Amino acid sequence: MASPLLLESVWFDKYKYDDAERNWQEHLAKNSKGEKVKESQSSQSTIVSEIARVRQHIKNSLQSGESVNVVSLSESGDLSDRVRKLEKENDSLTAWCQDLQSLIQKLDSRIAVLEGKNKVVTESVKPINKTVNNIKPEDDDDDDIDLFGSDEEDEKSSKAREQVLKEYAEKKSKKKAVIAKSSVVLDVKPWDDETDLAEMESKVREIQSDGLQWGASKRVPLAYGIYKLQIVCIVEDEKVSIDWLVETIQEIEDYVQSVDIAAFNKL
Numbered sequence: 001m002a003s004p005l006l007l008e009s010v011w012f013d014k015y016k017y018d019d020a021e022r023n024w025q026e027h028l029a030k031n032s033k034g035e036k037v038k039e040s041q042s043s044q045s046t047i048v049s050e051i052a053r054v055r056q057h058i059k060n061s062l063q064s065g066e067s068v069n070v071v072s073l074s075e076s077g078d079l080s081d082r083v084r085k086l087e088k089e090n091d092s093l094t095a096w097c098q099d100l101q102s103l104i105q106k107l108d109s110r111i112a113v114l115e116g117k118n119k120v121v122t123e124s125v126k127p128i129n130k131t132v133n134n135i136k137p138e139d140d141d142d143d144d145i146d147l148f149g150s151d152e153e154d155e156k157s158s159k160a161r162e163q164v165l166k167e168y169a170e171k172k173s174k175k176k177a178v179i180a181k182s183s184v185v186l187d188v189k190p191w192d193d194e195t196d197l198a199e200m201e202s203k204v205r206e207i208q209s210d211g212l213q214w215g216a217s218k219r220v221p222l223a224y225g226i227y228k229l230q231i232v233c234i235v236e237d238e239k240v241s242i243d244w245l246v247e248t249i250q251e252i253e254d255y256v257q258s259v260d261i262a263a264f265n266k267l
Contacts, residue, residue, distance in 0.1 A: 180237040183215075185263035188229040188249060188256055189222065197229050200255035204231060207248050211239030230262065 190200060197219055205214050215232035222228045235242065246259045 181267040182235055182237055182242075183263075183265045183267055184233050184235060184242060184245075184261060186231050186233065186246070186249070187220075187260040187262045188231065189258050189260070190226065190228065190255060191257045193224070193226045195255055197227060200252070201229055201231065203252045203255060204229070204249055207245070209240055209245075211236030212245070234267070 188200065188204060190197065201217055213234040215234060217229060217231035219227040220230045233245070235245070242261065242264075246261070249259045250256055
């Protein structure tokens with residue numbers, strides 16, 4: 001037989017369950033509050049005990065006469081650094097004083113040497129002064145004055161000076177002047193292989209001038225069986241122009257095609 005409560009849609013006993021849940025939550029809340037109070041009381045008691053212990057330690061220290069160390073570790077480190085710095089400064093000052101003392105000693109020795117030399121010089125000068133003082137001045141009489149003596153001395157000095165200048169000019173004129181010379185190598189090219197190089201060389205050597213001197217010559221192969229004449233000449237730079245010499249050689253048109261300067265050296 002089915003139970004009639006299964007067909008009911010209303011929960012008549014709900015208030016009982018609500019009351020039971022409320023009572024349980026209140027019970028939990030009371031327990032948690034009590035634990036917090038206990039924890040706070042225990043922490044306060046530990047702080048109070050620590051404060052009391054510190055106070056007692058300070059009191060005992062004051063009564064026993066012990067001094068409280070006020071200087072911290074950082075301050076003690078600074079003091080040690082300052083002490084080291086002062087020691088270094090002291091060492092440097094000591095070394096400087098020693099150097100200064102040695103320098104003063106050297107200066108004293110040098111002054112003593114100079115004073116000794118000064119004494120020797122003064123002693124040597126004293127006899128000279130005595131001899132000078134012993135010389136009696138001659139009487140300055142107007143009768144002994146030679147009015148024309150100075151003119152004669154001036155004439156003698158001027159003549160001597162003129163003689164020296166004359167001798168110097170003669171020596172300078174006799175001295176040979178340095179003549180600037182140059183050594184020139186000329187390439188004289190013929191027209192073809194049928195040109196007589198011996199005749200061409202003789203025509204070139206016929207060119208004469210003051211300051212021109214012909215030297216050695218040789219035949220140098222040019223091309224296709226053609227030879228050119230290479231001849232050396234010594235010229236004085238002030239008397240002979242190289243351009244004039246080249247133009248003069250080129251005027252030998254029957255034998256010479258062109259003239260080139262192969263080498264040019266100052267002597």
